[in-house]
Amino acid sequence: MKPYIRPDSGSRNIAGDGDPLLRITGLKTHFTTAKGTLRAVDGISLTLHRGKVLGLVGESGCGKSITAMSILRLISPPGRIVEGRIEYDGEDILKKSKKEMFSIRGNEISMIFQEPMTSLNPVYTVGAQVSEALMLHQGMDRRSARLKTIEMFELVGIPDSARRVDVYPHQLSGGLRQRVMIAMALSCRPRLLIADEPTTAVDVTVQAQILRLMRTLQKEIDSAILFITHDLGVVAEMCDDVAVMYAGKIVEQAGVEELFDRSRHPYTVGLLNSIPKLHQENDRLYCIKGMVPNLLFLSAGCTFHPRCDHAMEICARREPQLQEIEPGHLVRCWKYAGMGD
Amino acid sequence: MEDIIACTDVRKHFTIRGNGINARRDLVRAVDGVDLRIHRNETLALVGESGCGKSTLGRLMIGLLELTAGQVAFEGRDISKLDTRQMFALRKKAQIIFQDPYASINPRMKVLDIIGEPLETHHVARGKAKEEMACLLLDQVGLRREALGRYPHQFSGGQRQRIGIARAIALNPELLICDEPVSALDVSIRSQILNLLKDLQEKLSLTYLFISHDLAVVRYISDRVCVMFLGKIVELGTCKDLFEHPLHPYTKFLMSAVPLPNPRLRNRDRAILEGEIPSPINPPPGCRFNTRCPFAKELCRQQEPPLVDLGGRMHACHFPLE
């Protein structure tokens, strides 16, 4: 298979500079199980522009990881993308052939996973794994790929890089492994980087280093990042825009400062109120009552209403739609329906 | 009132054998000389990153692990000198709740049996009486009576953690070791469990040793905080003191590394700690933190700083920040 060689600086910008790099419209990814259909992602629409960082926030089971996998079309049965468009650079990814997808993954769109230990193959050296992407997508020969790998390792701050290309994953600490993952993901200078909880499994001082590294590299390579996390602090550090997910749907979306200053959806507000703050005395934390929902047994109407302190009668009957209540600020809640019309 | 726990020069070393023919015997100095006292009815937090020894120290304090050296005194009595019967009695007074709600309760036991196990083991109640007590315990942690007949996999992570808490308080202990009790839970559930722990502490006059890596959680729930690094204590103080005026550079770096949920502060002026977390197998000579510390001087590389006690406020640094 002839590798698709893409020059370093932004080439086929079919979509034009002002248009979004990634536009997801109405994405639905469902899983058929013996107990019924699991609507993991149930109608998501997102846009991401070049050079921006979009945060996708939510707890376990909200569908954020599945969204990422859907973008890269890594969903296998019993899961299926049942509806929606995913436009990357103006073209619908869902209509591309397998061959075209191969040249996109790792090349134009890269992904960093949560667990660096299981994402790296333990029987190959870390250098070999990074070089593999380079040889495959950039058509480099082994020697040039190795040199570029060493360069990438230095870029991501792995000390002693010339020696470290030949070590195995288990010989590195969690933080270094995650840097290797970043090097691998960025080696082909992707235009879109999807980071799925990249710092959840590392210690807090290492997390700070990794986040700073990602911000620096992102500016240098001018990639867009879809940053998936459950940690609102990380969102505040990294993201330009934020989308909050709950039970497969986006319940609120806004610019990062707007979201933290003026969040509207009871879930978002509840989350922000329930996390302890480091630099202030907290009297008593707010609790969102109830539990994270089981996607197989979602309530009728608004999926959040059983846990909502503000639930009204209509919330149990009909599902609210996502509405723009202020420019750039969308909320899916009956309390705010009618605002901004 | 005496302290509930008094540790003196506690050490725990593990030997790990490497694989293969050149099998080295590495010594992991998980806990390497800790002096600590836990006061009655307080919540003392043990904070640190991986490899600092906080989980090991917690287990040493209630005798789940054997000491390599040093002494742990529970209510004044050296626990290594207790015979089997006395150790058994100690179990009633000190319990532990774990991090992983999915692995901390037996998936093949009914909730009734899980919560009732301590009651039966210590001959406190069985049969109908056990069921009644289990009901009361469930009520204390916010679960309904129907849960008794169910199995763990029928519950969510937060509910399982409540079951674990119910089991831990069944014998009315005095000390509860909380080993990262909310780290594995969803964010919206954490506050529920933290508030539950706070309420229980008040109702049952419990003393908590709260082990965590999450500084914000620690600030919320603790009275005093103890920061550990590579098996030793580097700083100790009340919440307010430690978080507002940290003395040890590591404490300051830990705090600055925490991502704050306020986007306006993202470009704040702060130093980020460089370097990797060293392994407890070969700690550096002198102050263990010197290889990562930007303020390290010659003295730091040569001499290990002692734990200085300034009337309850402690630090182990040759050149404290204040």
Next chain:
Amino acid sequence: MDFDSAARLAPRAAESGAENEYVSEAFWPEFLRSFRRNKTAVLGAGTILLLMLIAVFAPLVAPHDPFLVNLDIQLQKPSLSYPLGTDMFGRDVLSRIIYGSRISFVIGFIPTTISMIIGTVLGMVSGYYGKKTDYLIMRLCDIVLAFPSLLLAMVVMYTLGASLINIFIALSVVGWAGTARVVRSQTLSLKEKEFIEGARAIGVKNRTIIARHIFPNCVPSLLVLFTMGIPAAILSEASLSFLGVGAQPPTPSWGLMAVTGKEFIFSAPWVSIAPGVAILIVVLAFNFLGDGIRDAMDPYMKQ
């Protein structure tokens, strides 16, 4: 944040946890449902059930007395009154197969059960206590596994003499090592789980921990091992009988029937082939059942 202060009050513990309990299925209904979807497994289970009924009600099912010798009708071809023909002593082959199923099931179940009991206990002890105990038991295991099992069984049979009881002993002595290995590895992984630490923190004695916490969690694997061990035992017995050190005539053991019929394999093939096919059916049925149990167990274990 535009919330009224009432919303900020943390709800009482009782309100904040119990509603919307997961209605996740208990183990057995879920397991049975997965199992039922597997057609071959259900077929296997059905066949075994049928054969067990035949074995239990053998006197009612068998058309003739399996031991009745009638030299007038030796080696008769299969006919209406003798559906599988007769053997060299004029005995009805079908009736002998029906009665032989009892022997096969007994051979299948009893030694397997005994060896599993031995293997489970040793495996759990070895895995839980570790160190020297583990070392000793595992070396013993290695020794037993290194022996060709059939030879070992033959040695036992020669020493103790050929009888059904001795077959049980022989097969048990040989079979425990595989179980012990599997149970030991299960125990090792369970031992690290926090609920074991929790039990120790409560003060539960070690042997109670093993019985109450470790053993029940090994049951799924044991179930699979059991259903796979039965056909192995049946085949072993058949081989032993074939070699002459198993059941003795006139016992209608299928293995014995196959070997005594081998002289007539060309003139009266049904005498050897019928019991051979019977063994095939039973072993296949247990294999399908065992596979089905393991597959149905698997998604649950992943949970």
